[in-house]
Amino acid sequence: MEKIQQQLMKIRGLLDLRIFRVLLFLVLGLILYASMFTNVKPEKMDLRLFSIANQTVRSPVTISDKESTEKKREEAEDSVQDVYYMKKETNENRVDLITSIFDAASEVKKELQDQVNASTGTAQGQEGGNAGSTPSDKEIVDKMKGKLTEEVTRSISDSVLLALVSSSKEELSVAKDVTITAINTVMNRRIPADEVENSKRLVEEELKLTSMSSQLKAAVIELGRYAVVQNEFFDLEATQELREQAKESVEPAKILQGQIIVEENQLISREVFRQLELVGLTDNQQSTLPFIGLALLVMVMVIALYYYFHELKVSGDMKQNYLLLFSIIFILSIVMLKGISLLQQFEFSDLGYLFPAAMAAMLIKILVDDRLAILTTIILALCGTILFSENITSSLNVNIGIYIICSGLASIMFLSKQNQRMKILQAGMFVSLVNIIIIFALLFINNGHYNAKEYTFYFGGAFTSGIIAAILTIGLLPFFEAGFGILSTMRLIELSNPNHPLLRKILTEAPGTYHHSIMVANLAESACEAIGANGLLARVGCYYHDIGKTKRPQFFIENQMNIENPHDRLPPQTSKNIIVAHAIDGAELLRQYKMPKEIVDIAEQHHGTTLLKFFYHKAKQNGNEVREEDYRYPGPKAQNKEIAIIGIADSVEAAVRSMQHPNPEQIESLVKSIIADRLQDGQLNECDLTLKEMEIISNTLCETLKGIFHSRIEYPEITKQKVKQA
Structure with a gap:
C-alpha cells in the first residue's frame, strides 16, 4: 500500500502542472472514444443486387423513405373514387x-x-x-x-x-x-x-x-x-379535395433504426437494395460522420468534467487528489461497461442491466461530492446508450441510458445523510428495488411480450446490479481512502471509536484531557452544524486535538488532580515552551500514526498564533524584557471553519470550567468576549467565517454550555451524608 501511495503522490505532483492536467483529460477522452469506436463504426457487408444475404441486416439509422412515401400517396390518391x-x-x-x-x-x-x-x-x-x-x-x-x-x-x-x-x-x-x-x-x-x-x-x-x-x-x-337526361355530374373540386386529404393522411414512410431490411438467406431484390442504399449500407466509401459525431460527444463530456474541476472550490492539493481519484473510478467503470458490452457478441442480449451503475455514483458521492457523482452518472448513461447498442452500429440503446441514470441517482439520493458501511448495503438494496421498477416500466412501455424465464432474467439482473454495486463500493472504499488519504464520513466514524489506540492513550495517560476533549467536541459539533460546516469532522478532530498533552500530561491543569502545579516552580519561558509544544507534539504523533491530514491540521492549528497571556504577564512581572511574539503559539492560524470553531470551543470550555457556579449571563458574556478577542487578534483572518456565522456560533455555544452547566438542586446536609455513605 505504501508503494501505491508513493506512486499516487508522484502522479499528484505532476498534476500540479497544468499541462499534465490537460493531458489527463485528453487521456480520459481517448479512453472514452476508443471504448465506443467499434460501436459507431459502420459494418462492411457484401450486399449486391440479386445476391443472397449472408446475414440479417438491420438499419443503422432512422431515415425517411421518400420514394415509398410518394408511392403510398399515389396509391392512396388512386384509391379515392370520383365524387x-x-x-x-x-x-x-x-x-x-x-x-x-x-x-x-x-x-x-x-x-x-x-x-x-x-x-x-x-x-x-x-x-x-x-x-x-x-x-x-x-x-x-x-x-x-x-x-x-x-x-x-x-x-x-x-x-x-x-x-x-x-x-x-x-x-x-x-x-x-x-x-x-x-x-x-x-x-x-x-x-x-x-x-x-x-x-x-x-x-x-x-x-x-x-x-x-x-x-x-x-x-x-x-x-x-x-x-x-343525365342528372348526375362529376364533382371535380370535391374529388380533388378528397384526393388531397388521402395523400396527406399517409404517414411519411421511415426505415427505423434496428429495423430488419433483409433476412439471412433472403434475395436482395431491387426494393431491398434501394433501402440498403438509402441507409448507406451499400456505400463502398466508409462515412466519417459517425466518428465525427462520437468525437463531438466525447468532447462535450471532457469539457464538462474539465469545467467542474476548474470551478471546484478546494485547495490545489485536494483538487488534484479528487481529479486522480475520479479518473481511476471513471476508467474502472468504463472498462466494466465495455467488458459487459462485449459479451453481446456471443448472443447474450440485455446484459447491460447487470452493470453496477450505482458503484461509481456511490464512490464519488462518498469520496468527493454529489455534483461530480451526478455528472459521472450522466456520462456513464450516455456511454451505455452507445456501448449496449445490441450489435447495431451507429444506434443508441435509450433504455440502458435511462436505467443507468435512475440507478445512479437513486444511490446518490439514498446516501444523502449518513454514509456508514451498513448504509451502503442498504443503498444497494434500494438501488436494486429502483432497478427492478425501472426495468419493468421500460418493458411495459415498449409493450413487449416476454415469458416467465425472460422476466426472471430481468428481475435477477436488476437485483444483482444493485447488490454488486454496494459490494464493490464497500470493497474499494478502504483502498481509495488509504491510497489518497481521503477523510470520508465512514473513516471519521471509525476514528471516533473509543478503542482507537490514540484515544485509549489519551484516556489512560491524560484522563482530564480526554474529558476536556469530549466536552469541546460537543460544543464544536453543535456550532459547526448550526452554520452548515462539517460537524462530524469537528467532533472527531476534537478527540485528537490535544493528543500532544500525553507527552507531559501533569503540566496541564485538567490532569493536575491532588498534585502541585509544576509551573509554579518553573520560569515563564520554560512553561511557555511546554505548553506550546503540545500542539507541535500532537501533530507529530498524529503523523506517526498516519492520521488524515485534516485531523493533523486541527491539532496543529486550533490555537493559531494566540498569546499565552498568563505566562506572558508573569514574565513581565518578573521584570524581564519580553516580546509578545515569544509567547505566542507558532501557528499557523485556522485555515477553515471547523478548526476556527474548535479553537473557540476549546477556549470557551476551559474558561467556563474554571468559573465557580456560572450563570447564563456570565456564560454569554464570556463567550462573546473570547470571540471578540479572537477577532481582534486576527486569529480568524485566514478562514472564511462571516460575521453572521460568528453570531450563530456564539448563540449555539451559549445554548450548549447552559445545558452542560445548568444549576443543580442543593441537597440538604442529611442527604449529603447519606450520599457520601452510599
Whole structure:
C-alpha cells in the first residue's frame, strides 16, 4: 500500500502542472472514444443486387423513405373514387319542360277550336254556306312550333305535336299526368351519363303499360324519353379535395433504426437494395460522420468534467487528489461497461442491466461530492446508450441510458445523510428495488411480450446490479481512502471509536484531557452544524486535538488532580515552551500514526498564533524584557471553519470550567468576549467565517454550555451524608 501511495503522490505532483492536467483529460477522452469506436463504426457487408444475404441486416439509422412515401400517396390518391353530385334542378326543369309542351298543346287545341267555331259561324251567315274548314296537319304543327323553342321542336317529331293536339281534352290530361309521373319516378334517381339510355327505357316501359290510343301512347313515350337526361355530374373540386386529404393522411414512410431490411438467406431484390442504399449500407466509401459525431460527444463530456474541476472550490492539493481519484473510478467503470458490452457478441442480449451503475455514483458521492457523482452518472448513461447498442452500429440503446441514470441517482439520493458501511448495503438494496421498477416500466412501455424465464432474467439482473454495486463500493472504499488519504464520513466514524489506540492513550495517560476533549467536541459539533460546516469532522478532530498533552500530561491543569502545579516552580519561558509544544507534539504523533491530514491540521492549528497571556504577564512581572511574539503559539492560524470553531470551543470550555457556579449571563458574556478577542487578534483572518456565522456560533455555544452547566438542586446536609455513605 505504501508503494501505491508513493506512486499516487508522484502522479499528484505532476498534476500540479497544468499541462499534465490537460493531458489527463485528453487521456480520459481517448479512453472514452476508443471504448465506443467499434460501436459507431459502420459494418462492411457484401450486399449486391440479386445476391443472397449472408446475414440479417438491420438499419443503422432512422431515415425517411421518400420514394415509398410518394408511392403510398399515389396509391392512396388512386384509391379515392370520383365524387358525383345529383343536380335536382335538372329534374324540375325537365318536368316543367314536358308540362309546358302539354300546356302548349292544350292552348293550340283551344285556339284551333275557337278558329273552327268562328269559321263555322261565318259560313252559316253567308247564304247558308258550308261549315268552317278543318285546319290541316301542317297548320297544327306550325302552331305548336310557334309555342315551343327551336331546340324543343328539333328534338320532338311533328307526329308527337300532332298527336297531342289531335287528342281530346280528357285524353290529353290523362296523358300529361301519366307522363309527368313516369318522368318524376325515373328522374328522382341518379342518372349518370352511361345510364341515360337505361333510364329512357324505364320511362318507356312504364308508359307502355298505360291505356291510351296507340298514336298518343307513341307520342308520350317519345316525350318521356326526350325528358330523361343525365342528372348526375362529376364533382371535380370535391374529388380533388378528397384526393388531397388521402395523400396527406399517409404517414411519411421511415426505415427505423434496428429495423430488419433483409433476412439471412433472403434475395436482395431491387426494393431491398434501394433501402440498403438509402441507409448507406451499400456505400463502398466508409462515412466519417459517425466518428465525427462520437468525437463531438466525447468532447462535450471532457469539457464538462474539465469545467467542474476548474470551478471546484478546494485547495490545489485536494483538487488534484479528487481529479486522480475520479479518473481511476471513471476508467474502472468504463472498462466494466465495455467488458459487459462485449459479451453481446456471443448472443447474450440485455446484459447491460447487470452493470453496477450505482458503484461509481456511490464512490464519488462518498469520496468527493454529489455534483461530480451526478455528472459521472450522466456520462456513464450516455456511454451505455452507445456501448449496449445490441450489435447495431451507429444506434443508441435509450433504455440502458435511462436505467443507468435512475440507478445512479437513486444511490446518490439514498446516501444523502449518513454514509456508514451498513448504509451502503442498504443503498444497494434500494438501488436494486429502483432497478427492478425501472426495468419493468421500460418493458411495459415498449409493450413487449416476454415469458416467465425472460422476466426472471430481468428481475435477477436488476437485483444483482444493485447488490454488486454496494459490494464493490464497500470493497474499494478502504483502498481509495488509504491510497489518497481521503477523510470520508465512514473513516471519521471509525476514528471516533473509543478503542482507537490514540484515544485509549489519551484516556489512560491524560484522563482530564480526554474529558476536556469530549466536552469541546460537543460544543464544536453543535456550532459547526448550526452554520452548515462539517460537524462530524469537528467532533472527531476534537478527540485528537490535544493528543500532544500525553507527552507531559501533569503540566496541564485538567490532569493536575491532588498534585502541585509544576509551573509554579518553573520560569515563564520554560512553561511557555511546554505548553506550546503540545500542539507541535500532537501533530507529530498524529503523523506517526498516519492520521488524515485534516485531523493533523486541527491539532496543529486550533490555537493559531494566540498569546499565552498568563505566562506572558508573569514574565513581565518578573521584570524581564519580553516580546509578545515569544509567547505566542507558532501557528499557523485556522485555515477553515471547523478548526476556527474548535479553537473557540476549546477556549470557551476551559474558561467556563474554571468559573465557580456560572450563570447564563456570565456564560454569554464570556463567550462573546473570547470571540471578540479572537477577532481582534486576527486569529480568524485566514478562514472564511462571516460575521453572521460568528453570531450563530456564539448563540449555539451559549445554548450548549447552559445545558452542560445548568444549576443543580442543593441537597440538604442529611442527604449529603447519606450520599457520601452510599
